[in-house]
Amino acid sequence: MSIKLPIYLDYQSTTPIDPRVIDIMLTTMQNDFGNPHSRSHSYGWRAEELVEIARNQVAKLINANEKEIFFTSGATESNNIAIKGVANFYKSNQENHIITVATEHKCVINSCRDLEQEGFKITFLPVQKNGLIDLNQLREAITKQTALVSVMAINNEIGVIQPLAEIGKICRENQVFFHTDCAQAFGKIPLDVEAMNIDLMSISGHKIYGPKGIGALFVRRKPRVRIKPLFSGGGQERGIRSGTVPTALAVGLGKASEIALQEMHQDLQKVTKLSQKLALAISNLTHTYLNGDSQNRYPGNLNFSFAGIEGESMIMAIKDLAVSSGSACTSASLEPSYVLYALGVGADLAHTSIRFGLGRFTTEEEIDFAINLITSKVQKLRNMSPLWDMIQKGIDLNSIKWQSH
Amino acid sequence: MSYSKKLLDHYENPRNVGALNDQAKNVGTGLVGAPACGDVMQLQIEVDEKSQKIIDAKFKTFGCGSAIASSSLATEWLIGKNLDNAYQITNKEIAAELSLPPVKIHCSLLAEEAIQAAIADYKKKNISDSSKEQEETEESDSNKNS
Numbered sequence: 001m002s003i004k005l006p007i008y009l010d011y012q013s014t015t016p017i018d019p020r021v022i023d024i025m026l027t028t029m030q031n032d033f034g035n036p037h038s039r040s041h042s043y044g045w046r047a048e049e050l051v052e053i054a055r056n057q058v059a060k061l062i063n064a065n066e067k068e069i070f071f072t073s074g075a076t077e078s079n080n081i082a083i084k085g086v087a088n089f090y091k092s093n094q095e096n097h098i099i100t101v102a103t104e105h106k107c108v109i110n111s112c113r114d115l116e117q118e119g120f121k122i123t124f125l126p127v128q129k130n131g132l133i134d135l136n137q138l139r140e141a142i143t144k145q146t147a148l149v150s151v152m153a154i155n156n157e158i159g160v161i162q163p164l165a166e167i168g169k170i171c172r173e174n175q176v177f178f179h180t181d182c183a184q185a186f187g188k189i190p191l192d193v194e195a196m197n198i199d200l201m202s203i204s205g206h207k208i209y210g211p212k213g214i215g216a217l218f219v220r221r222k223p224r225v226r227i228k229p230l231f232s233g234g235g236q237e238r239g240i241r242s243g244t245v246p247t248a249l250a251v252g253l254g255k256a257s258e259i260a261l262q263e264m265h266q267d268l269q270k271v272t273k274l275s276q277k278l279a280l281a282i283s284n285l286t287h288t289y290l291n292g293d294s295q296n297r298y299p300g301n302l303n304f305s306f307a308g309i310e311g312e313s314m315i316m317a318i319k320d321l322a323v324s325s326g327s328a329c330t331s332a333s334l335e336p337s338y339v340l341y342a343l344g345v346g347a348d349l350a351h352t353s354i355r356f357g358l359g360r361f362t363t364e365e366e367i368d369f370a371i372n373l374i375t376s377k378v379q380k381l382r383n384m385s386p387l388w389d390m391i392q393k394g395i396d397l398n399s400i401k402w403q404s405h
Numbered sequence: 406m407s408y409s410k411k412l413l414d415h416y417e418n419p420r421n422v423g424a425l426n427d428q429a430k431n432v433g434t435g436l437v438g439a440p441a442c443g444d445v446m447q448l449q450i451e452v453d454e455k456s457q458k459i460i461d462a463k464f465k466t467f468g469c470g471s472a473i474a475s476s477s478l479a480t481e482w483l484i485g486k487n488l489d490n491a492y493q494i495t496n497k498e499i500a501a502e503l504s505l506p507p508v509k510i511h512c513s514l515l516a517e518e519a520i521q522a523a524i525a526d527y528k529k530k531n532i533s534d535s536s537k538e539q540e541e542t543e544e545s546d547s548n549k550n551s
Contacts, residue, residue: 310443312469316416336443348440384422384473386447386465387440402439 006322007366011207011357012156012184012301013324018209018360021255025211028248036245037236047247054254061257062182062201063192064218070237071245071253074215075183076107078202079150081217081241082179083111085227086148086200087120095147097121099176101133101162102342104152108181112150121145130293131160131343139170148177153185157339157355158292159301161189168197177225183207183215187260188298189268193218199225205249209360210256214249217241263360268299271358274367275299278356281371285378287391291340291353302356305340305349308388309381314354317377321370324355348387348397408470409504415474420481423463425449433527435519444468444512446476448519450483450491452527458487464519471509475499475516483520492524 008016028050036051038044052066059066072078087098100112102124112122123141125133133151142149149171151162164180171178179200185191186201187208193201201218205211219225219240233242260267279302282288287307306314311325336350345353356370382388390397408416424447427434431452438445444467451461462480466473478499483491496513499505505513 308467310468310472313416313473316470346441347443351440351443384419384465385467386436386445387467389424389465397440402441402445403437 003363003365003369005320007320007370008322009356009358009362009366009370010322010324011359011362012159012355013357014206014212015209015359016361017206017211017252018256018259020259021210021252024255025248025252028251032247034247036247036250037234050247051245051250054250054257057254057258057261058203058216059218061187061191061261062198062203062218063194065221068193068218068221070217070219070240071250072215072217072241073213074206075105075181075202075204076215077241078204078215078217079105079107079179079181080111081227081230082200082202082219083108083148083150084115084230085240086177086179086225087115088228089226090147091120093147095145097123097143097145098148098150099123099125099138099141099146100150101125101127101152103127103131103155103157103339104150105156105181105183108150108152127342129344130296131155131158131291131339132293132296133162133167135163135166135170138167139174142170142174142176146174146176148179150179150181152181152183153191154182154188154298154301155292155339156184156301157337158303158343159184159297159299160292161185161296161298163296164191164198165196171199172197184298184301187257187264188300190264193220203253205253205256208256208260211249211252214246214253216253267360270360271362272299274358274362274364275302277364278302278358278367278371279304282374285375289349291343291345300358302358303353304356305345305353306378307349307352308385308391309352309378311352311354313381314352314377317381318354318370318373320373321356323357325353407506408474412471412474412503412505415477415503416470419464419473419477421461421463421477421484422465424465425451425461425463430530431527433523433525433530435522435524435526437518437522438468438472438515440467444472444515446472446515446519448476448479448516448523450523450527452488454531456487457489458485459483459491460485468512468515469509471503471505471512472515474503475505475512476519478502479516479520488524488527491520494520 034043034047036047055069056066059069116122177199181202183204186203199220203216205214231242289305291303340350425432433450435448447465449463450459453460462483464476466476496517499513
């Protein structure tokens with residue numbers, strides 16, 4: 001079998017759409033263009049029926065009721081609605097404190113920063129070296145003013161899984177709402193809003209082989225979580241998210257959820273096997289470091305630092321692999337990854353990090369190809385790295401007085 | 406990042422990768438940058454003592470594609486130049502030759518600094534000699550006069 005280059009190993013940024021999802025979306029676009037909110041004719045009724053089927057498919061995957069699922073444009077919007085919506089609704093109750101984590105996605109961090117500007121108090125919990133929060137620190141951070149705790153499930157950069165069930169338990173005991181950004185977790189690992197005491201959950205379509213431009217927010221009904229909507233409009237989605245629900249996109253997310261429910265176990269098994277093979281090969285290169293906890297992680301995300309090799313030059317060298325880097329040089333900001341920084345990874349190693357993302361369509365041939373390419377290029381780049389010479393000679397890089405800029 | 410053909414050529418086929426004997430008297434070594442900043446350049450020159458010409462140059466670089474290409478280009482330009490001319494190489498010339506994107510200009514600056522550091526190292530190693538020589542000449546001159 002021939003391999004298509006570059007090999008796609010960036011499943012955290014987005015996933016290819018499953019052909020089964022495309023099929024049903026095409027049919028919907030061709031046949032069911034009606035506005036799902038039109039109540040006066042069959043075009044509208046048919047579209048509404050399709051949207052409700054999709055809502056049910058999404059709900060099933062997390063053991064929720066379909067009335068608790070609200071379609072949005074994606075996880076960024078869901079996170080904004082959840083955090084700002086809860087904060088603004090409950091602030092009248094003197095609850096003006098939100099707890100989140102330093103390694104959250106930018107849309108969570110920046111939603112909280114915006115609220116901070118408006119006078120809310122925000123606690124950004126640190127993470128341990130393995131990327132996981134310390135539950136005792138969470139317990140201690142909760143006060144009578146705390147309205148919401150927002151902790152992501154799987155970290156997008158390093159793949160670690162936060163202990164959702166334990167966090168949910170602590171939140172419930174303290175009568176604080178628990179929101180979790182599950183953009184990377186929904187459809188990938190088992191999630192249960194009842195067992196995990198989750199009150200709000202953000203969901204993305206394009207991370208689970210569905211279309212871009214659709215996501216969902218789970219909002220618990222019992223005990224009821226109330227939200228001040230961000231959008232003013234026609235009151236669709238029970239007033240939580242005004243705007244016409246895009247039928248075909250919702251149908252796509254529904255189908256992707258249905259497939260995930262059926263195939264999650266199989267996907268996870270395959271990804272685990274391929275991930276282990278790749279991780280072993282990279283570890284054998286020596287002076288490579290897996291970022292984040294080695295046990296509590298989603299295997300489809302391997303974030304490695306390669307000592308002595310800067311991330312961007314690594315990406316250029318392995319250009320037959322579509323991967324992403326925590327190095328500053330691949331971004332406009334020139335700051336290395338804030339997630340790795342939060343883990344205490346030194347700036348020198350943060351500059352050398354590469355994220356390999358595996359998923360449903362990754363094959364063993366592709367991983368074998370990747371291993372060969374990585375092995376040869378790491379050797380080439382280390383041979384031209386002055387830092388690698390020093391590491392080989394046993395010189396501690398921190399002992400050298402560098403001329404920083 | 407979209408890079409020019411010249412830059413990609415220097416990145417994929419870097420010239421003069423390696424190291425010279427930094428203990429040798431006629432070798433100057435420049436090590437600039439910092440791992441925490443994401444780029445470290447080691448640039449070395451071997452100087453013909455009589456003609457003051459650079460007869461060889463080598464580099465090793467930890468850094469992005471632009472940093473590697475900038476140092477590769479620098480070594481290419483250095484070989485054959487005398488020290489004074491080598492010192493005149495500016496980051497602007499390097500950036501222009503490789504069409505560096507604005508966000509990568511600092512890579513060419515680092516190359517300029519590496520060149521200057523290597524020359525400075527060579528001069529430092531040889532300063533006692535040259536001043537000695539100078540003294541000797543002065544001495545002989547004064548002897549002649551007397």
